[in-house]
Amino acid sequence: xxxxxxxxxxxxxxxxxxxxxxxxxxxxxxxxxxxxxxxxxxxxxxxxxxxxxxxxxxxxxxxxxxxxxxxxxxxxxxxxxxxxxxxxxxxxxxxxxxxxxxxxxxxxxxxxxxxxxxxxxxxxxxxxxxxxxxxxxxxxxxxxxxxxxxxxxxxxxxxxxxxxxxxxxxxxxxxxxxxxxxxxxxxxxxxxxxxxxxxxxxxxxxxxxxxxxxxxxxxxxxxxxxxxxxxxxxxxxxxxxxxxxxxxxxxxxxxxxxx
Amino acid sequence: xxxxxxxxxxxxxxxxxxxxxxxxxxxxxxxxxxxxxxxxxxxxxxxxxxxxxxxxxxxxxxxxxxxxxxxxxxxxxxxxxxxxxxxxxxxxxxxxxxxxxxxxxxxxxxxxxxxxxxxxxxxxxxxxxxxxxxxxxxxxxxxxxxxxxxxxxxxxxxxxxxxxxxxxxxxxxxxxxxxxxxxxxxxxxxxxxxxxxxxxxxxxxxxxxxxxxxxxxxxxxxxxxxxxxxxxxxxxxxxxxxxxxxxxxxxxxxxxxxx
Numbered sequence: 133x134x135x136x137x138x139x140x141x142x143x144x145x146x147x148x149x150x151x152x153x154x155x156x157x158x159x160x161x162x163x164x165x166x167x168x169x170x171x172x173x174x175x176x177x178x179x180x181x182x183x184x185x186x187x188x189x190x191x192x193x194x195x196x197x198x199x200x201x202x203x204x205x206x207x208x209x210x211x212x213x214x215x216x217x218x219x220x221x222x223x224x225x226x227x228x229x230x231x232x233x234x235x236x237x238x239x240x241x242x243x244x245x246x247x248x249x250x251x252x253x254x255x256x257x258x259x260x261x262x263x264x265x266x267x268x269x270x271x272x273x274x275x276x277x278x279x280x281x282x283x284x285x286x287x288x289x290x291x292x293x294x295x296x297x298x299x300x301x302x303x304x305x306x307x308x309x310x311x312x313x314x315x316x317x318x319x320x321x322x323x324x325x326x327x328x329x330x331x332x333x334x335x336x337x338x339x340x341x342x343x344x345x346x347x348x349x350x351x352x353x354x355x356x357x358x359x360x361x362x363x364x365x366x367x368x369x370x371x372x373x374x375x376x377x378x379x380x381x382x383x384x385x386x387x388x389x390x391x
Numbered sequence: 392x393x394x395x396x397x398x399x400x401x402x403x404x405x406x407x408x409x410x411x412x413x414x415x416x417x418x419x420x421x422x423x424x425x426x427x428x429x430x431x432x433x434x435x436x437x438x439x440x441x442x443x444x445x446x447x448x449x450x451x452x453x454x455x456x457x458x459x460x461x462x463x464x465x466x467x468x469x470x471x472x473x474x475x476x477x478x479x480x481x482x483x484x485x486x487x488x489x490x491x492x493x494x495x496x497x498x499x500x501x502x503x504x505x506x507x508x509x510x511x512x513x514x515x516x517x518x519x520x521x522x523x524x525x526x527x528x529x530x531x532x533x534x535x536x537x538x539x540x541x542x543x544x545x546x547x548x549x550x551x552x553x554x555x556x557x558x559x560x561x562x563x564x565x566x567x568x569x570x571x572x573x574x575x576x577x578x579x580x581x582x583x584x585x586x587x588x589x590x591x592x593x594x595x596x597x598x599x600x601x602x603x604x605x606x607x608x609x610x611x612x613x614x615x616x617x618x619x620x621x622x623x624x625x626x627x628x629x630x631x632x633x634x635x636x637x638x639x640x641x642x643x644x645x646x647x648x649x650x
Contacts, residue, residue: 183441204469210469211461212540214546218492222544228494235487235531247561266529270522272494279473285481287473 136268136307137166140296143173144316145375146212153219155314158230158379160223165268165307167299169276170216171292176200176207193352196251196289205231205279213277220275228272232280233287235263240280240288254280254288256295259302279382287296299357301365310369311362312386313355318374319386320356324349335390336360361390395527395566396425399555402432403575404472404634412478414573415637419484424527426558427486427534429475435466436461451613453606454549455510464490464538472536478536487531492546493540494522497554499539506559513539514549515554518561545559556617560624569628570621571645572601572614576634578645580614583608594649595619618648 135363139159140214143153177187180203188195191213194203220227232254240254267274276299293313300311319330334342339356342348346357348378352372359370371377373386398418416632418427439462447454457462465589472488479486491497492514499513535558537551550573559570567626578589594599598615601607607615611631618629629635632645 205473206465208466208469209473210465214464214468214490214492217490218540218546221492221495221540221542221546226494227492229475229492231471231476231488233480233486233488235485236480263529263531270525270529272522281477281480283480285478286475296441346573 133306135164135271136161136303136309137162137164137202138169138296138300138309139166139304139378140169140292140309140311140313141171142292142315143171145174145314146173148296152216154225155375155378156216156219157223159223160220160373162378162380166262167274167276167303168216168220168247169201169292170210170212170278170301171297172204172208172278174241174341175211176204179203179207179310189241193250193253194289194312196250196253197292198252199250201287205287208277209279214274217275218255218276220226220273225273226268226271227275229277231277231287231374232290235262235267236281237249237274237276238280238290238299240290242286242357251389252286254282254290254299256290259299261305264299264303264311265306276324285378293355297362297365300362300367304366304368307366310371311359312365312371312373312377313359314353314375316374318376320352320372322347330384330385332385333388333390360391363389363391392565392567395562395568396421396422396560396571397428397555397568398564398637399551399570399572400426400430400634401551401574404428404477404573405429405432406434410634413474414634414637415475416480416482417427417485417634419479420446420480421637425532426523426562427475427479427532428551428555428558429471429534431454431463431467431537432469434470435463437468438462439613444503452509452512454508455512457511458555460546460548462556464546467536468538471481476534479532481547486534487526487530488534490536490546491549494526495519495542496522496533496535497549497558498541498542499549500541501545501547511547513548513549515539515557518558520561520564523558523562523569524565552617554616556621557560558626559621559626563625565626568626570618570626571630571632572618572638573634573637574614575630575633577635577643579607579611579631581606581611589643590646591644592647592649593626615648619650622648622650
C-alpha cells in the first residue's frame with residue numbers, strides 16, 4: 133500500500149509570513165503523495181470587524197450567518213488558499229487549492245438547529261477520495277481549505293481539524309496514511325506551562341486519565357478527539373505536533389496518538 | 392480531434408443570481424469537455440469602497456495595488472469562483488474552480504512599469520494545457536477566475552477575456568476549440584442603440600472598415616481584438632454573444648469572428 137501524508141496547519145501559522153514560508157518549504161520537501169489542509173486564522177475576524185459584522189462564537193465555535201459565510205469564503209477559499217497554493221508552487225510543489233465544492237471534494241450538510249443555530253456550518257457527509265486520488269495520480273498536491281458544500285449550491289463552513297480527520301480516514305482505504313495536526317505547541321503537553329513537556333505517545337486510556345486529572349489543557353480536547361477519530365477511521369499514524377515536525381528530517385515528532 | 396468548448400462569462404451575469412443560475416444550467420448542459428472562465432463584476436469595487444480603498448482605473452483597466460490585489464483575490468478566487476463552482480455542482484456539472492496558481496494553471500509576469508504602473512497586473516506567459524487536459528480527462532470541468540501567478544509566490548490580476556483567449560488558443564493544439572465570449576448584448580451590434588442589429592459574422596476587413604466608420608462601440612474593441620487573437624491562435628470557432636448562446640440548443644448565436 134502506498135504512503136500518503138496529510139498535514140493540517142492552523143490559523144496561527146497562516147498569520148506569520150516567515151513561519152508560513154518555512155512550514156510550506158518543509159511540506160514541499162515531503163516525498164510521495166500528500167495533502168495539505170489549512171485553517172482560517174484571525175484574518176476573517178478582522179475582515180468581519182472592518183465590515184461592521186461582529187464575529188459570533190459559542191463555546192469556541194463560530195456562528196456562520198450569511199454575511200459571515202461570504203467573508204470566510206473570501207478569506208479561506210480566496211486569500212489564504214491561493215496564498216498557500218502560490219507559495220507552494222514557488223517551492224516546487226504542484227499544489228492545487230480546493231474548497232469542498234471543487235470537484236465535489238467534500239460534501240456536507242447544514243448542521244441541524246439544536247439549542248444553538250450555527251448557521252451555515254457544515255457537517256461532513258463524504259470526502260471524495262476518488263477525485264483526490266485522481267489529482268494525486270496526476271502529480272498534483274491538493275490543498276484543502278475549510279469551506280465545504282451541500283451539493284445543492286450552498287457553501288458551508290467546516291472545522292479544518294475535522295476536514296483533516298475525515299479526509300485522512302477516507303484516504304486510508306487506499307493508502308497507508310500519516311496525519312499530522314500541526315499547531316503552535318510542539319505536541320500535547322504534560323504541563324501546559326512547560327513547552328518542553330511533550331508527551332511522546334498518548335493512548336485512549338492515558339487520555340481518559342489525564343482528562344480526569346486535569347493535566348491536559350481543555351483546548352486540546354477537540355484536537356485529541358479528532359486524532360482518535362482518525363485512528364479509529366483507519367489512519368496508520370496520527371501526530372499532534374508543531375510545524376517543525378512537518379519536515380521529513382524532523383527530530384521533534386510531537387505526540388503520537390494511539391488507540 | 393476532440394471538441395472542447397470554452398465559455399467566458401462576464402461580471403454583469405455574476406451580479407444577477409437568476410441570470411447566473413440560468414447561464415450555468417445552460418453551461419452544464421454543454422456536452423463534451425469544457426472550460427468556464429469568469430470575470431469579476433462590481434463586487435470587488437464595492438468591497439474596496441467598504442474597506443476605504445478607492446478603486447483606481449486608467450483607460451478601463453484596473454490599477455492593482457497591494458490592498459486591491461488582496462480584495463480581488465478574495466472576491467474572484469474566493470467568493471465568485473466558489474459560488475459558480477457550487478452552483479455548477481448543483482446542476483450536475485463536476486466543476487473545479489481554479490486560479491492560475493492552482494496546478495500552475497496560468498503562469499504570468501507582473502506587467503512592466505511603463506507610463507502607467509498597473510501594479511500587480513499579470514501578463515500571461517503560459518497556460519498549462521497539459522494540467523487542464525489531465526483534469527478534463529478525469530471528467531472535471533475547470534472554472535478559471537482571473538487571478539494568475541508568477542511561479543515565485545506572487546498572485547497577479549489578469550483580464551478574464553485575455554485568460555479565455557490564451558487558454559482557448561493553448562488548448563487548440565489538442566482540441567477543436569469553440570470559444571464563446573458572453574456579455575450583456577446578443578453579439579456585436581451594427582447599431583449600438585439597436586439590440587437586434589447583431590452582425591452574424593465579422594471578419595478582419597469588415598472590422599477595420601466598421602472601426603473607421605465608427606459603427607462599432609469603442610467598448611467592443613478589446614473584445615474583438617481578443618476574439619481575433621484567439622482565431623490567429625488556432626481556435627476553430629469564436630463567437631461574441633449573449634449568455635443565451637451558451638445553451639447547446641441556442642438559436643441566437645451572436646457574432647462569429649473570422650480572420
